[in-house]
Amino acid sequence: MDGFANDKTDTTSYEMAGRCPFGGDRIGGAQGSRPTLENWYPHRLRIEVLHQNGLAADPLGPDFDYAAEFAKIDLDALKADIKQFLTSSVSWWPSDYGNYGPQMIRMAWHSAGTYRIADGRGGAGTGMQRFAPISSWWDNGNTDKSRRLLQPIKHKYGNALSWADLMVLTGNCALEIMGFPTYGFAGGRLDAWEADNATYWGPEVVDMGTVSSFDDMVNRDKRWRGKNGDADYDLENPLAASHQSLIYVNPEGPYANGDPQGSAHDIRVTFTRMAMNDEETVALIAGGHAFGKSHGMTPAKEIGPPPEMAPMEAMGLGWHNPRGTGAGKDTMTNGIEGSWTPDPTKWDNAYLENLFKYEWEQTKSPAGALQWTPKDPNAPKTPDAHVEGQMHPLMMMTSDIALKVDPEYRKVCEKFLNDFEAFTQAFSKAWYKLTHRDMGPRHRYLGKEAKLEDGLLWQDPIPEASHQPIGEAEIATLKQAILAKGLSVSDLAFTAFSAASTFRDSDKRGGANGARLALAPQKDWTVNRRAAPVVEALRAVMTEFNGSGGGKSVSLADLIVLGGCAAVEKAAQDAGVPTQVPFTPGRVDTTQELTDIEMFEWLKPVVDGFRNYVDDGFGAMSQGVSPEEMFLDKANLMTLTAPEWTVLTAGLRVLNANHDGSHKGVFTDRVGVLTTDFFKNLTSVDLVWEKADDQGHAFVLKDRESGQTRFEATRSDLVFGANAQLRNIADAYAGVDGHKRFVADFAKVWDKVMMLDRFDVKGHKRYAPMAA
Incomplete structure (x- = not known):
């Protein structure tokens, strides 16, 4: 019963692949069989996203210390190896x-450029x-070849x-061999080991097997709100790319319409969403296009499927x-063909000039x-990359002309035209920010080229x-001094959690x-x-x-954290289960x-189910997302x-x-005591x-016999009883043997x-235990 197809490019045959010829049933219970839970119940709460990229997927195990291993590398030798490779060429x-x-x-830019603030x-x-x-995004065409070469x-x-560090370091080495002075490089990125199934990349639901070209993909997007040209025309949050399958914007203009002014609008929206201001935006575009x-020598409709849909033998x-050799002079990526400058492997100001x-x-x-193309036939020419x-x-792309027609971008361009040194420094710092923006505290930065000064506010310096x-002692x-202030267990716990829970x-x-x-x-x-x-009060202490x-x-x-620990210990003591909280x-x-106020404003929650908070404007901005999904x-x-x-x-509730x-x-009737009453009453x-209310956001809990109201609740409360997976966890603590386990697990x-x-304490182990 060999019913599996090897070539996924034939979507019709692949749809039928895997069916047993005797009755058409699926062979066994093969993963990927249809329909799935998402087909049956499209609005189910996908709790499984909490368990992605865990220990079971990691071949290196819990004891692998990346910082210790990275420290063994001779960074100069590694960079020499990369630079030697960069000036080579292979036939394939x-x-x-x-x-x-x-x-x-x-490759490095597109790896980092998916970041959104x-x-x-x-x-x-x-x-x-x-x-x-x-x-497999169209905008990442042939980045698979870049990684395979490495x-x-x-x-x-x-x-x-790690692959994550190698890709960024290779980008830095590439800039350096072409005469650009990079600002620095920090290692410390830990590789993921499975696909990200949690991130929302947009509302478009597209069968990738039916996409015939780059433009076909981006023209299906549904992420813009309002009418193009109006004040309310904006991109759906939290998205940053202007179209599905892109990193930033369509280089041909919005929906490939060739409009530079519209392209400038999209550029500003997307780069702002990626935490870049106008000067950084111009520096990155002008610097990268130096x-x-x-590549655009082959029509998109002739190009085969992306890696995720390629046939087995494509590996x-x-x-x-x-066409031709399929590479070199025949290469196809985004469909645009040519170079921006007369010397494409040298750092200079020719792009802006x-x-x-x-x-x-x-x-x-x-x-x-x-x-x-330049109207002037006497404009400089650029050499062929292979002949x-x-x-x-x-x-030039439409997104390049955009820098010339937009008044604010033009001012920055003119500044850089008149001061090449300022341009060089701006691109150097913007590139460092682009490639390190998501690394977090500087304690995670590894290697002798890391920049750790306090002047970089985007690093959230401490x-x-x-x-x-x-x-x-x-x-x-x-702890005694804090409790002597008369602060309640509830207030202390709330304050400590409020400080810590901003982490993402x-x-x-x-x-x-x-x-x-x-x-x-x-x-x-x-x-x-x-x-x-x-x-x-804690400041007084x-x-x-x-x-x-x-x-x-x-x-x-x-003190804020210690106050919370003291509160939890008191709540556990009052519940009859003395506990030492680490x-x-x-x-x-x-x-x-x-503290960069504008950047920290992005951390403000719209919904925080832990503290039963829903922003007053949530309804207008929710776009159909429920509070429990945000939770x-x-x-x-x-x-x-x-x-x-x-x-x-x-x-937190009790x-x-x-x-x-x-x-x-x-x-519970015993507020401030660490009981299992939440579980008991939730599942009673x-x-x-x-x-x-009519919206189904507020609820009351009534005695089944008397009808008397006992408690009030929100969706962020009831989800732990309504969702099957969460309810079964609640049951594990609601029973007679659950209290001590609950207190111990809550402390952890x-x-x-x-x-x-x-x-600074956890280091670079992905599964580092909490301090005892």
């Missing part, structure tokens, strides 16, 4: 101009360009060098080109894509500690370290207002302790001057498993860590839930959350 994929540098810059997802940090869907170097250095060429390589010196007219590439002595007209961390003294693993931003809860913008967020008096002359000092950041000192307070996303960004998510929420102190979800068969997950941003 020959280098343009005898230099792989421009191709590798594109709204949720911190994307970026070069885990090498996700190796996996679907990113690996495979011998990767094998030479083994697991001491090198190499674009992970996609976009087969049937020619863009502004000449008038440009629209033409078409051999593949039929819109591009621009010696052959010359071609210069080329000063080095100027005092010794407190010890066990001081910790005990401070996507770009390692946020967390309790730095005490930014006491600084703008976090201190002014509605969700955090309950913390303000607690922070002031800090002043009293540090002024006592004991020789040691404590930071406000440490606490690791060493946090440092940062300053307002080292799941928050748990995912905090690296919680489904049991950890459930336990943490249940504990402690009453709601943002407004309301009793929604607080299913003697109680019944009813809607309290509490410590995990408080330590999420402590890379």
Whole structure:
């Protein structure tokens, strides 16, 4: 019964592949069989995203220490190996101009360029360009060849060098061999081991087997809101790319319409969403286009499927080109053909000089894509990438002409035209930011070329500690001092959690370290207002302790976390289960001057189910996403498993860590005591839930017999009883034997959350245990 097809390019036969000829049933229970749970129940809450990229998928295991392995590499020797390769050429994929540098810059840029500031997802940090869907986006055409060319170097250095680090370092080396002074390089990116099935890349649902070209793909997008040209015309959050399957914008203009002004609009939206200002945007575009060429010698409809859909014998390589050799002079990527400068392997200012010196007219590439050519026949020419002595007209994309027609971009271009040194420095810093933006705290930066100065606000700098961390004796003294202030268990727990829960693993931003809860913008967020008096009380404790002359000092950041630990211990003691909650000192307070208010504003939650918070504007901005889906996303960004998510929420509810102190979800009469009452009442068969509003956002819990109202709740409460997977976890703690396990597990997950941003302690192990 050999019913499996080998060639996925035939979507009709592949759809039938795998069916047994005797009755048409699927063979066994093969993964990939249709229909799936998503087909049957498209609105189900996908709890499984919490367990992606876990230990089971990692061949290196929990004890692999990347920092220790990376330190064994001779960085100079590694860079020498890369640079030697860059000026070589192989027959199966020959280098343009005898230099792989421009191709590798594109690979590194596209690896990093998926980053978006709204949720911190994307970026070069885990090498996700190796996996679907990113690996098979049309905009990533032939990046599979770039990585395959680097495979011998990767094998030479083994697991001491991640793919994520190798791709970025190769981009840096490529710039350096062409005369560009890079700002620096930091290693420390840990590879993912499976495709990302959690990130939302857009609303478009497209059978990739039916896509015939690049333009066919981008013309199916549904991500723009409003009418083009109107004030309300904007891109759906949290998306950053202007069209499906792109990294930034369509180089031919919006929907390939050839409109430079419309392209400028898209560029500003997308680069802003990727945390770049106008100057950085121009520096990146002008700097990147100083090198190499674009490829468009073969019509897109002739190109084979991307890697994820390529036939088995292609061994992970996609976009087969049937013309000529399929590479070299016949290469096809985005369909545009030509180079921007007369010397495509040299760092100079020719891109901007020619863009502004000449008038440009629209033409078409051999593949039929819109591009621009100088009107002046005497304009400089650019050499053919493979045929010696052959010359071609210069080329510009619609997205290049956009820099000339947009008034603000034009000002930046003119600045760089008049000051090449300023341009060089701007591109150098912007490239460093682009390729390191999602790495997080500087404690994760490895290698002698890392830049660690406080002047780079996008690194969210925290000063080095100027005092010794407190010890066990001081910790005990401070716990007593905190509780003596008369602060409630609820307020202390709420404040500590509010500080720590800003962390998001996507770009390692946020967390309790730095005490930014006491600084703008976090201190002014509605969700955090309950913390303000607690922070002031803790500041008084800090002043009293540090002024006592004991020789040691404590930071406000440490006190905020320590107050939460003291509260949890008291709540556990009052519940009859004495527990020691781990606490690791060493946090440092940062300053307002080292806090980029605009960038931190992106961390403000729209929905925070842990604190039962929903922004007043959620309905208008939700785009059909439910609060519980946002809650799941928050748990995912905090690296919680489904049991950890459930336990943490249940504990926060009985402690009453709601943002407004309301009793929604607080299913207990013993508030501030670490009981399992949340689970017991949530799953009780003697109680019944009813809607309290027409929208189904508010609920009341009534006694089934008397009809008397017992508790109030939100969707972020009831999801732990309504969802089958979460309800079964709740059952595990609701039983007679669940209390001690619950308290112990809550203490563990509490410590995990408080330590999420402590890379100064956790190091570079993916599965580093929490400090004891």
